[in-house]
Amino acid sequence: MKFFVLSLFFAVVIAGPLWMEANDVSLIRHSWDKVKTNEVEILYLIFKENPSIQAKFAAFAGKDLETLKGTAPFAEHANRIISLINRYIDLLGDDGNDATIKAILEEMGEKHAARGVTKDQFEAFKVTVLNYLKSHVEWNDALGKAWDTAFDKMYSIVFTKLH
Numbered sequence: 001m002k003f004f005v006l007s008l009f010f011a012v013v014i015a016g017p018l019w020m021e022a023n024d025v026s027l028i029r030h031s032w033d034k035v036k037t038n039e040v041e042i043l044y045l046i047f048k049e050n051p052s053i054q055a056k057f058a059a060f061a062g063k064d065l066e067t068l069k070g071t072a073p074f075a076e077h078a079n080r081i082i083s084l085i086n087r088y089i090d091l092l093g094d095d096g097n098d099a100t101i102k103a104i105l106e107e108m109g110e111k112h113a114a115r116g117v118t119k120d121q122f123e124a125f126k127v128t129v130l131n132y133l134k135s136h137v138e139w140n141d142a143l144g145k146a147w148d149t150a151f152d153k154m155y156s157i158v159f160t161k162l163h
């Protein structure tokens with residue numbers, strides 16, 4: 001027991017801020033693989049549930065979402081968002097990638113800060129994505145905990161750049 005507690009202590013102290021248990025990373029990857037090609041549907045739901053997010057896009061603000069959904073610019077943007085999440089998930093689980101993850105997310109945070117995106121909007125984005133996952137993959141507490149951790153770690157970097 002003592003050894004276990006001690007190893008846990010060292011694992012947490014030595015590991016970087018983005019350290020996640022391998023099992024959690026694997027849970028995330030398997031569930032994400034099942035939905036990551038549904039990027040248009042995911043962005044559609046994000047806009048539908050959060051009109052203030054759609055309103056931040058010069059090209060989409062005030063436009064009919066049902067029409068937008070079938071357009072090329074909408075698919076392109078959905079792709080950009082999902083590709084960034086793909087990259088983050090691909091890099092997770094290896095401490096050697098911490099600096100790269102941090103750099104990518106700081107850049108994203110800076111760009112979004114410049115557009116006036118708020119923490120509340122990012123939190124709302126997370127709620128929609130998690131609800132989408134819940135209705136498309138087999139859900140349980142362990143998977144929910146893993147996703148919460150992954151989003152919270154992502155946002156802990158992005159939020160350092162928001163105003």
Ligand code: HEM
Pocket residue numbers: 052053054056057058080081082084085108111112115117121122123125
């Ligand atoms: C939660 C609220 C969010 C809002 C309001 C928002 C808004 C925007 C806007 C207005 C643009 C510029 C689009 C253009 O002019 O072409 C953009 C670009 C982008 N967004 Fe977001 N975004 C949000 C969240 C996210 C999240 C969570 C991700 C990824 C995890 C993301 C990834 C990107 C990427 C990769 C781009 C293109 C590169 C760039 O210009 O930054 N966004 N976003």
